[in-house]
Amino acid sequence: MSGERRPGRPRSEESRGAILAAALEGLREHGFAALTIEGIAGRAGVGKQTIYRWWPSKADVVLDALLDQAEETIRVPDEGSLRADLTAFLGATFRQTHQRPVLVGLMGQALLDPGFALAFRERFLFRRRGTLRELFDRAISRGEIAAGVDPELLVDVVYGVLWYRLMLDHAPLDGAASRQLTELVLRAVR
Template identity: 40%
Template structure:
């Protein structure tokens, strides 16, 4: 009698996890974060609620992991900002790429949901910052430090504060939808941040 191989629990778990990620992202995009529920995610993924609660304690936790996984699947792990020797051009290029990502339909709805939820959910907010934002902001810090070494940035400037001059206005305009966002806008942010407002 031929014995059947035992079911691969690891493969089954990974398949379920992937289905849950896909379901969470799809639902947030279709019905919005407030109407997305664990029950809805489970039904969409074809798993039981208990499967989700075995791995996550809330829909926010599910969405955060799904969003991080989405970035990994798309090959958007943190990378070094190119150093061509022209700091302004390098920063403009990475901010233009950021604009494209912010308005990518795959990313926009979950990113907005997690950002908003992180304001009222302290634990989620900390994880969102630690796992997603800080690694990306550190790239700007390293590029600005290289700019200091090359004499393009004053040596007394704190790069961690300086990066907020162009990153924070972009984030605020995106979150509040107060005005259009364009490449021209982000290019101008870089020019203002690097050259200041005083007459030259």
């Protein structure tokens, strides 16, 4: 942001934190579909108008909550090798399977709302892709990825598996899946 102030009262970080925490609590208890702005406001001890002043929809509130949580729980590892980095990154990512209802709800909202889709892509999906791309770029500089291997395709493969399993719930996203995907990527980069 350029430093210019938006109209209205400035955000209270305390209220913002309470709203995001309330959204996550509501999601855990009731899921994305049943989450409401009224419910978030009640849990957070703020008025609905406070939420609507800062976020246009519940999906936007949830997106901010998810982004804050991802920053805390899924770090960009630098373990010295692609194998170690992928193991750490995918392990942390796949441990977040309790977020499945949230992610599926946000993806569903993105399919229905083009405005939210843009925000979801730019602020969440592309940020997560960028983190993984950073791991691949370091591996390229260390000579761990063969010339001619397309790192963007590798990112697509990793997130393709993740999103396909999240959306269809046909196979687990667990430690074993994380290790199998790591091995698949390592074979592909040689």
